[in-house]
Amino acid sequence: MTPGARVSAAIEVLDAIAGGLAAEQALTRWARQSRFAGSKDRAAVRDHVFDVLRQKRSAAHYGRGETGRALMIGVLHGLGADLDALFSGAGHAPAPLSEAERAFPPIPEDRATRLNLLDWLLPLFDTALGENADAAALALQERGPICLRVNTARIAVPAAQELLAEEGVQTRANPLAEAALTVTEGARRIRNSAAFTDGYVELQDAASQAVVAALPQGGRVLDYCAGGGGKALALAMDSARDITAHDIDPRRMSDLPPRAGRAGVAISLADTEEAKAGAPYDLVLCDAPCSGSGAWRRAAEGKWTLTPERLTELTTIQDQILDTAAGLTARDGVLAYATCSLFREENEARVDAFLARHPEWRVARMDRYDVTPDGDGFFSAQLTRE
Numbered sequence: 001m002t003p004g005a006r007v008s009a010a011i012e013v014l015d016a017i018a019g020g021l022a023a024e025q026a027l028t029r030w031a032r033q034s035r036f037a038g039s040k041d042r043a044a045v046r047d048h049v050f051d052v053l054r055q056k057r058s059a060a061h062y063g064r065g066e067t068g069r070a071l072m073i074g075v076l077h078g079l080g081a082d083l084d085a086l087f088s089g090a091g092h093a094p095a096p097l098s099e100a101e102r103a104f105p106p107i108p109e110d111r112a113t114r115l116n117l118l119d120w121l122l123p124l125f126d127t128a129l130g131e132n133a134d135a136a137a138l139a140l141q142e143r144g145p146i147c148l149r150v151n152t153a154r155i156a157v158p159a160a161q162e163l164l165a166e167e168g169v170q171t172r173a174n175p176l177a178e179a180a181l182t183v184t185e186g187a188r189r190i191r192n193s194a195a196f197t198d199g200y201v202e203l204q205d206a207a208s209q210a211v212v213a214a215l216p217q218g219g220r221v222l223d224y225c226a227g228g229g230g231k232a233l234a235l236a237m238d239s240a241r242d243i244t245a246h247d248i249d250p251r252r253m254s255d256l257p258p259r260a261g262r263a264g265v266a267i268s269l270a271d272t273e274e275a276k277a278g279a280p281y282d283l284v285l286c287d288a289p290c291s292g293s294g295a296w297r298r299a300a301e302g303k304w305t306l307t308p309e310r311l312t313e314l315t316t317i318q319d320q321i322l323d324t325a326a327g328l329t330a331r332d333g334v335l336a337y338a339t340c341s342l343f344r345e346e347n348e349a350r351v352d353a354f355l356a357r358h359p360e361w362r363v364a365r366m367d368r369y370d371v372t373p374d375g376d377g378f379f380s381a382q383l384t385r386e
C-alpha cells in the first residue's frame with residue numbers, strides 16, 4: 001500500500017470507531033476485509049489510528065471536525081507531515097485537501113485542547129501531578145515504549161538480550177526494573193521469536209514490573225485481581241512464592257495457564273470461594289480495576305470515554321476490593337494495592353479512605369511512577385498491620 005492508501009485505510013477505521021466500534025474491533029474488521037495489506041501496512045494503519053486516538057482533541061481542532069478524514073488531516077498537520085503528498089487523490093490515496101481544509105487554525109489557546117484532555121480531567125491532573133501535570137498529559141500523547149520482562153527464573157538478562165538480538169530484536173536495559181528491557185528495534189518480531197514463544201521473555205510495562213519487584217519475597221501470595229496474569233507471572237519468577245491467581249471474571253485468566261506453561265512457572269487459579277478458603281495469605285496483591293490513565297498512551301480510547309460517574313464507580317469498587325483483600329491477609333502479612341492510574345482519587349485517596357475505615361493498618365511503602373519514556377504511570381502502596 002502507498003502511504004496515501006494507508007491514510008485512506010486509517011480514515012475508514014476511524015469512521016468505524018465513530019460509528020461505535022472499539023478501535024481493536026475496527027482494525028481487525030478492516031484487516032479481514034483487506035487481505036492485500038501486509039504486516040507493515042497493518043502496522044502503519046494502526047499507528048495512524050492510535051496517533052489520532054491519543055491526540056483526538058487537537059486533531060479535531062486542526063482538522064475542524066471529528067470525521068475520520070478531519071481527524072487524520074488534523075493529526076498529520078500537527079505532526080508536520082506533507083499533507084499534499086498523502087492526500088493526492090492518486091490511486092487509493094484520499095482526495096486532495098479543499099481550500100477550507102487547508103486553512104488551518106492557529107495553535108489552540110485552550111489548555112485542555114493543547115493537552116488533549118477532556119475539560120473535567122484538568123483538575124484531576126493538577127491535583128495529582130502539580131507542576132508536572134502538563135508534562136504528564138503531553139507524555140500521554142506520545143507512543144509508549146515496548147517493554148519486555150526477562151524471565152530471570154530461566155535466563156539471565158544479558159543472555160536474553162543476546163537471544164533476542166539473534167532474532168533481530170534489539171533492546172536496552174530499562175532503569176525501572178532489573179529484569180526490564182526496552183525494545184529499540186524489531187518490536188514486530190517479538191511475538192514470533194523463540195525467546196518469546198519459549199518463555200524467556202514476556203511483554204510487560206517496566207513500571208508494572210517495578211511494582212512487583214518492590215513486593216516482599218517468598219510466602220503464600222494471592223493475586224486478587226489477576227486478569228491476564230501479567231503481575232502473577234512476574235511474581236512467579238521468585239520460586240519461593242506459592243501463588244494463587246483470582247479474578248472476579250475468571251475468563252480474564254484464560255491466558256494465564258498457557259503463559260505460565262511457556263514461562264515454566266506454577267500458578268494456581270482460584271474462584272472466589274477457593275481464594276477465600278485459602279486465606280490467610282502472606283501477601284495479597286490488589287491490582288485494581290482503574291481508569292487506566294497512566295496507560296492512556298496504549299489504550300487511548302479510555303481517555304475519551306471515562307466519565308466522572310465511572311470514576312466514582314471505580315473508586316467504590318477499589319474500596320470494596322481493599323476491604324475484602326484485607327480480610328484475606330495474614331496478621332503479619334502485606335496488603336498491596338496498585339493501579340495504573342495517575343489520579344489521586346484512585347490512589348492516595350483510596351489508601352487514606354482505607355486507613356480511616358481500618359485504623360489498625362499502616363502504609364509501609366508507597367510509590368508513584370510517572371509516565372516517562374521508560375514506562376507507564378503506576379501507583380502502589382504496601383500496607384501492613386501495626
Ligand SMILES: C[S@@+](CC[C@H](N)C(=O)[O-])C[C@H]1O[C@@H](n2cnc3c(N)ncnc32)[C@H](O)[C@@H]1O
Pocket residue numbers: 224225226227228229230231232246247248249252287288289290317321
Ligand atoms: C488492572 S486489571 C488486572 C491486570 C493484571 N493484574 C495484570 O497485571 O495483567 C484489573 C482486574 O480486576 C478484575 N476485577 C474487577 N473487579 C474485581 C473484584 N471486585 N474482585 C476481583 N477482581 C476484580 C478485573 O476483571 C480485571 O481483570
